[in-house]
Amino acid sequence: MKKLGIGLFATAAVFLIGLLGYLGILLAGNYVIDEKKLVMNSATKLVDLEGELITKLYFENRDPVSIDDIPDHVKEAFIATEDSRFYDHHGLDIKAIGRALYRDILAGAKVEGGSTITQQLAKNVFLSNDKSWLRKTKEAVIAINLERNYSKNKILEMYLNQIYFGHGAYGIQSASMLYFNKSVSELGAEEGAMLAGLPKAPTNYSPINHPEESKERRDLVLSLMEKHDYLTAEETVRLQGKTLSLDVAEVTKEPAYLTYIDMTLQEAKTRYKLSNEEVLRGGYEIVVPMDVDLQKAAYSQFQNKTFFPGSNSETPPEGALTMMDSKSGGVVAVQGGREYVQKGLNHVTSKRQPGSAFKPIAVYGPALEKKEYSPYTLLKDEKIDYDGYSPSNYNNQYTGEVSLYDAVRTSANAPAVWLLNEMGISYSKKYLEMGGLSIEDKDLKIALGGIDNGVSPFEMMEAYRPFASEGKHIDPYFITKLFDHNGKLVGEAKQDEKKVYSEQTAWYMTRILEGVVKNGTATSGESAVDVAGKTGTTSYEEVPGGARDAWFVGFTPEIVGAVWIGYDRTTETNYLTGGSEYPVKLFKKVVNADINEKSTVTFEKPSSVKDMEKPITLPDVSDLSAEFDFLYGLPAIKLKWTPSADERVSYHIYEIKDGQRKQIAEVEGKGEYTRNSISFFGSVSYQVIPYNSLTDQEGSASNEASVSLFNRFKSDEKEKSNKEADESKETA
Numbered sequence: 001m002k003k004l005g006i007g008l009f010a011t012a013a014v015f016l017i018g019l020l021g022y023l024g025i026l027l028a029g030n031y032v033i034d035e036k037k038l039v040m041n042s043a044t045k046l047v048d049l050e051g052e053l054i055t056k057l058y059f060e061n062r063d064p065v066s067i068d069d070i071p072d073h074v075k076e077a078f079i080a081t082e083d084s085r086f087y088d089h090h091g092l093d094i095k096a097i098g099r100a101l102y103r104d105i106l107a108g109a110k111v112e113g114g115s116t117i118t119q120q121l122a123k124n125v126f127l128s129n130d131k132s133w134l135r136k137t138k139e140a141v142i143a144i145n146l147e148r149n150y151s152k153n154k155i156l157e158m159y160l161n162q163i164y165f166g167h168g169a170y171g172i173q174s175a176s177m178l179y180f181n182k183s184v185s186e187l188g189a190e191e192g193a194m195l196a197g198l199p200k201a202p203t204n205y206s207p208i209n210h211p212e213e214s215k216e217r218r219d220l221v222l223s224l225m226e227k228h229d230y231l232t233a234e235e236t237v238r239l240q241g242k243t244l245s246l247d248v249a250e251v252t253k254e255p256a257y258l259t260y261i262d263m264t265l266q267e268a269k270t271r272y273k274l275s276n277e278e279v280l281r282g283g284y285e286i287v288v289p290m291d292v293d294l295q296k297a298a299y300s301q302f303q304n305k306t307f308f309p310g311s312n313s314e315t316p317p318e319g320a321l322t323m324m325d326s327k328s329g330g331v332v333a334v335q336g337g338r339e340y341v342q343k344g345l346n347h348v349t350s351k352r353q354p355g356s357a358f359k360p361i362a363v364y365g366p367a368l369e370k371k372e373y374s375p376y377t378l379l380k381d382e383k384i385d386y387d388g389y390s391p392s393n394y395n396n397q398y399t400g401e402v403s404l405y406d407a408v409r410t411s412a413n414a415p416a417v418w419l420l421n422e423m424g425i426s427y428s429k430k431y432l433e434m435g436g437l438s439i440e441d442k443d444l445k446i447a448l449g450g451i452d453n454g455v456s457p458f459e460m461m462e463a464y465r466p467f468a469s470e471g472k473h474i475d476p477y478f479i480t481k482l483f484d485h486n487g488k489l490v491g492e493a494k495q496d497e498k499k500v501y502s503e504q505t506a507w508y509m510t511r512i513l514e515g516v517v518k519n520g521t522a523t524s525g526e527s528a529v530d531v532a533g534k535t536g537t538t539s540y541e542e543v544p545g546g547a548r549d550a551w552f553v554g555f556t557p558e559i560v561g562a563v564w565i566g567y568d569r570t571t572e573t574n575y576l577t578g579g580s581e582y583p584v585k586l587f588k589k590v591v592n593a594d595i596n597e598k599s600t601v602t603f604e605k606p607s608s609v610k611d612m613e614k615p616i617t618l619p620d621v622s623d624l625s626a627e628f629d630f631l632y633g634l635p636a637i638k639l640k641w642t643p644s645a646d647e648r649v650s651y652h653i654y655e656i657k658d659g660q661r662k663q664i665a666e667v668e669g670k671g672e673y674t675r676n677s678i679s680f681f682g683s684v685s686y687q688v689i690p691y692n693s694l695t696d697q698e699g700s701a702s703n704e705a706s707v708s709l710f711n712r713f714k715s716d717e718k719e720k721s722n723k724e725a726d727e728s729k730e731t732a
Contacts, residue, residue, distance in 0.1 A: 041058065041059050041060040041062055041170070041280075041281040042058075042062050042063065042064055042281065042282060042283025042485055043056040043057065043058035043060070043061050043062055043063055043174070043283065044056065044057040044058065044279050044280060044282060044283060044284040044285070044286060045057075045284075045285045045286065046257075046261070046264065046286050046288055046290075047285060047286070047287055047288070048287075048288065048289075048290060048292065049287065049289060049480065051287075054257065054288070054290060054292060055253070055254060055257055055261070057261065057265070057279060057280050058280055058281075059277075059280050059281055060170040061168045061169050061170055061174050061178075062161065062169075062170035062171040062173075062174055062283075063171060063173040063174045063177070063283075064161045064171060064173070064283065064485075065157075065160075065161065065171070065172060065173040065183075065184055066157065067153045067154070067156060067157035067160075069183070069184060069185045070157075070160060070172065070184055070185070071184075071185065071187060071192065073188075073189040073192055073225075073230070074172070074184065074187050074189075074191075074192030074195070074196075075156060075160075076192075076225060076228075076230040077189070077192040077193045077195070077196035077221055077225055077230075078117070078156075078159075078160065078192075078196045079117070079156075079228075080196075080221065080224040080225045080227070080228045080230055081196045081197065081221050081224055082117050082120065082196075082199075083115075083116045083117040083118075084224075084228050085116075086116065086117050086118075086152065086156070087152055089116060089118075090144065090147045091116065091118045091119070091140070091143035091144040091145075091146060091147035092116060092119070092140055092143060092144065115139070116143065117155065117156065117159050118143040118146050118147055118155050118159075119139050119140065119143040120159065120163075121143075121146065121155060121158055121159045121162060122139050122142035122143045122146060123139050124162050124163065125158075125162065160172040161173070163199045164199065164202055165178070165179075165195060165198045165199065165202055166198055166202030166203060166205075166206050167202075167206065167208065172184050172195065175195050175198070176191075176195070177249060178248065178249060179191075179194070179195070179207060179208075179246055179247075179248060180245075180246065180247050181247040181248070181249035182247070189222075189225075189231070189235070189239055190218065190222065190239040190240075190242050191245075193218045193219075193221040193222045193225065193239070194207060194214060194215075194217075194218040194221075194244060196221050197214070197217035197218050197220065197221045198214075198217075200217075205217045207244050207246055208246070208248060211244055211246075214244060215243075215244055218244070219240045222236050222239050222240050223236060223240075255299065255340075256295055256296045256298070256299035256300075257290075257295065258336075258340050258341070258342050259334045259335055259336035259337075259340050259346060259348065260288070260290055260295060260331075260333070260334050260478070261342070262336070262342055262343060262346065263331070263334055263336075263346070263348070263478055264286065264288060264478040264479060265279060267477065267478045267479050268286070268479060268482070271477075271479070271491070272479070272482060272490060272491050282484065282485060283484075283485030284482060284483060284484055284485065284490070285482075285483040285487075286479055286481075286482055286483075287479070287480040287481040287482070287483075288330075288478055288479060288480060289325060289328065289330025289331060289332055289477075289478070289480055290331075290332060290333065291323075291332040291333060291594055293593055293594045294323060294332050294333040294559075294590060294591075294593060294594045295332070295333040295334075295335075296593075297333075297589070297590045297593030297594070298321050298323075298333045298334075298335040298590050299335055301586055301589050301590055302319060302321070302335050302337075302338045303338070307319075307565070307582050307583075307585060307586045307589075308338065308565055308582070309576060309577045309578035309582055310567065310574065310575070310576060310577060311543075311546070311573060311574060311575050311576075311577050312573055312574050315567075315574055316338070317565055317566055317567050317574075317576060318337050318338055318347055318565070318566065318567065318568055319335070319337065319338055319347065319563070319564060319565045319566075319583075319586075320335065320336060320337065320346075320347035320348045320350070320457045320562075320563070320564045321333065321334065321335040321348075321457070321561065321562070321563050321564075321586070321587075321590065322334045322335075322348045322457050322458050322461050322561060322562055323461070323559050323560065323561035323590075324461055324462075324465065324476045324559065324560050324561070325558065325559060326465060326468040326469050326555055326556075326557075326558055326559055326560045327469065327558075328474075328495060329465070329474035329475060329476050329477055329493070329495060330476070330477060330478075330480060330493070331476050331477065331478050332559060333561075333590070334348050334458075335348070336348045336349075345568070347457070347564065348456065348457050348458050349456050349457075349458050350456055351453055351454035351455055351456050351459075352454045352455070352456070352457075352548075352549050352564060352566060353449055353450070353451060353454050353538045353548065353549050354449040354451065354454070354455050354460060354536050354538075354549075354551055354553075355448070355449040355535075355536030355537050355538045355549060355551060355580075356411045356413075356416075356448065356449060356521075356534065356535060356536040356537070357449060357460060357534045357535060357536030357551040357552070357553045357562075358446070358447075358448070358449030358451070358455070358536065359408065359411070359416050359447065359448070359449070359534065360408065360464070360467070360509060360512075360513065360534050361431070361432060361435055361437070361463045361464065362420065362428050362431075362432060362446050362447055362449075363416050363419055363420050363423075363428065363447050364404060364407075364408055364416075364419075364509065364512070365431060365466075365467065365500075365501055365505060365509055366423060366427060366428050366430075366431040367404070367419055367423060368404075368501070368504075368505040368508050368509065369431070369501060369502065369505050370423070373404060373419075374404070374508075375403070375404055375405045375508050375511070375512055375612050376403045376404065376405055376613075376615075376694040376695045377403065377404050378401040378402065378403055378404075378695055378696070378697070379401065379402055379403070379404055379407055379415035379418060379419055380400075380401065380414070380415065380418045381393075381398050381399045381400055381401055381402040381407070381412060381414050381415050381418075382398050382400060382414060382418075383398060383414060384414065384417075384418060386417070386421060386444055389417075389443070389444055389445070391413045391414055391417045391444075391447075391448060392413060392414070393412050393413050393414050394411070394413065398414060401697070402415055403615075403694070403695045403697075404419075404512075405512055405515060405615055406615070407419075408512050408513070408515070408516060408520070408534070409512070409515050409516050409519060409520035409521070410520060410521070411516075411520070411521045411534075411535065413447075413448055416447040416448060417444050417447045417448065419447070420444055420446065420447040421444055425442055425443070425444070425446060428446060428447075429446075431500060431501075432463070434473060434498065434499075434500040435462070435463040435465075435466060435473055435500050436459060436462040436463055436473060436475075437455060437459055437462075437463050439451055439453070439455075440452065440453070449536060449538070457551075457553075457562040457563070457564045458476070458562070460551070460553045460562040461476065461553065461560055461561055461562040462475075462476055464533075464553050464554070464555060464560050464562070465555075465560045466500040466501050466506060467501075467506050467509045467510055467513065467532070467555065468506075468510070468532075468555035468560045469497075469506070470503045470506050470606060471499055471500055471501035471502055471503055471505060471506035472497040472498065472499055472500065473497065473498045473499075473500045474495060474496070474497050474498075475494070475496075477493040479491070479492075479493060480492060480493050481493075503606055503608055503609050504609045504610070507605060507606060507609045507611075507612070508612050509532075510532050510555075510603055511532075511603075511611070511612040512532075512612070513532035513533050513534055513554065513555075514530065514531070514532040514603065515615065516532070516533060516534055516535070517531045517532060517533060517554070517584075521534075521535045521580065522534070522535050522552060522554070522580070522584045523584075524581035524582075524584045524585050525581075525584055525585035525586075525587075525588040525589065526588060526592075527556075527588040527591060527592060528591075528592050528595045528601065529556045529557065529558075529591060529592075529595055529599065529600075529601040529602075530556060530557060530601060530602050530603050531554055531555070531556055531587070531588060531591070532554055532555055532556075532603070533552055533553055533554015533555060533584075533587070534552070534553055534554065535550075535551060535552055535579075535580035535581075535583075535584060536549070536550070536551035536552075536553070536580060537549065537550050537551070537579040537580045540570050540575045540576070542572050542575075543572060543575055545577075546570075546575040546576065546577070547566075547575065547576035547577075547578070547579055548566055548567075548570045548575065548576065549564060549565070549566040549576075550564070550565045550566060550576055550578065550579050550580045550582055550583050551563065551564050551565075551580060551583055552580055552583035552584045552586075552587050554587060556591055557600040557601065557602065557603055557604065558599065558600055559591070561587060561590075561591075563583035563584075563586050563587045564583065565582055565583050565586075613694060615694070616646060616648055616649060616692045616693070616694050616695075617644075617646065618644075618649065618690040618691075618692055618697075618698075618699030618700075619642075619643075619644040619649065619690055619699070620699070620700055621641045621642070621651075621688050621689075621690060621700075621702035621703075622702060622703055623641055623642055623703075624639060624640070624641045624686065624687070624688050624702040624703050624704075624705045625639070625640050625641070625705050626638070626639055626685075626686055626705035626706055626707045627640070627707060628707050629674065631674055631676045632676075634676060635678060636674050636675060636676040636678060637674070637675040637678050637686070637707055638672065638673075638674045638675075639653065639672060639673045639674070639675065639686055639688065639705065640671060640672045641671045641672070641688055641702060642671055643669065643670055643671030644690070647668070647669030647670075648668070648669065648693065649668070649669065649690050649691070649692070650666055650667065650668040650669075650690070650691040650693055651666065651667050651668075651671075651673075651688050651689065651690055651691065652665075652666050652688070652689045652690075652691050652698060653665040653666065653667065653673050653675075653686065653687075653688055654686065654687040654688070654689065654701075655675070655684065655685075655686055656684070656685045656686065656687060656704065657683065657684045657685075658683060661687075666691070673688075683706075684706060685704040685705060685706035686704065686705050686706065687701050687702050687703075687704055687705075688701075688702040689701045689702065
């Protein structure tokens, strides 16, 4: 009884103190409220060009929603559970506080809370989570001033958007999407009741980890809703009989997206002046050109060890991949490493030696812009010394002359350096700069990718784009459009194109680089779509057969991309044991992942250009034969051989008489020739040499063939004599 009296006295004292302090609180006004803290962190959404959510970027996964979009039965579930007198008090529920205080005193410790929804909002936004009397006093002061400044609906809206629901979800909308995969406006009463039961202990009542406890808590909330006349008894029984009916759509940090996210955040910082923190808190919507299928395929293939041949199995090589839409310039996929971590080393932007992949942009593209060069122009293929620099072909073989097409296809070094020397280094660098590459180098090693500071895969992708898109350069980008939390457009990608090459040059280079893939150094792997591109390998001189860098830079009718493989630091224990065939295979494997019925699978020639004639491959003729014949009643020699299937191949016919060799005729597309002016005296033989009219080159000479007229006449007489003898026998 004595304890009860003390409790009543203490309660009365608190009421008196509260009454006196209330006037002070009113006078204190808004000084305790920092309105900036009421601006809640909001998750930023990355969506694709179709508006589909790719992922969220956030410190707190929150998607604020208006109170008007929250159904009444959802609001009622929270009010019944957290603050049944919410619409009746002015921030503090004196009745609830007195009841809680009385029970605390009887227990000798704090056992029951009397906080209103307004107080909980005040605590969550402005205060720490301790349970001291000073903190409770501050909470009361803030709650009263919140009620003075905001409507009940606004306070309830801020509260429902603020609270934590577990599994990284902040706010009622994010929780609804997480647990039921639908907007809060679509929630039923039992779903709203389940969410209302979570804030007290999100971990303990998690419907994902503890479904039984979560259902019990939900059913309790439904009972409270009945108690406060929000539900009838019949409705309550029916709703309590339902299962939780989850449709979990948890947004996780997909590892396949990490490089793309980092580069998107970097672009938001450099192009739109938004810090990473501002993006993660600001509730932006960022429309990106990511192709999810390509991005996931790139990540998946980077986990495949067969594409990364290294000398050290415990420390496998690294890699990088970047791809952009050839029309728009939007980056569709990037992978910055095999085990890429956020804010880590990004190999997409790391500079390396490009090797022969540099030849098309430093030598052959610029050369085709000059009128004196065409795909089949002959280039000098000899080992030449250029003031101490004497480049060698990889096989140390030289043909004397080689067509520009074949020089690219076979990746010969000597013709590339010779051609750059003929054009001039400054001329080459002008085109490199127009393609987005600025280098300091001023020597002929540029022709073979000998760049002192190297170039990045991202830069190589950008520099190849003019070949894939009518000779025009465009700046690659990650952000198509950027909207703030109110849906206002903040910025969008500029798609300004600048001419680098003529359309004719771009098309010629497409056909030439297509030849590299079909019949050159990039034949490895299989592709379901046309691919054009160039390989590149840089050697590691310390180990025979070892390599530092392996590249493939190329394009399809829809995308342009670059793949690099290598060690961050090449040593005698860490070096590549394979060359450019591996990035070629990797590129094709990723490209194949995104082919569908809408894909453009073949290169389409622009109507404004002329096509490049297909290359002529000269056959080896080894079955030339010569026979005696008659032409118009006169003796003749008939030559025969097996012709090429390509009817464009011509054949130079040579007569060799008394050691003197002379061309006597040329035939095209067939495998025979009749010589009607023959000599009956001296030694005569014949040869056929295939001829390429595109390059004005002869191939290898055939075997020699001859026929003796004397032997032919003897053979005829013998045949006649044998025939007469046979006839005599038949008569006898």
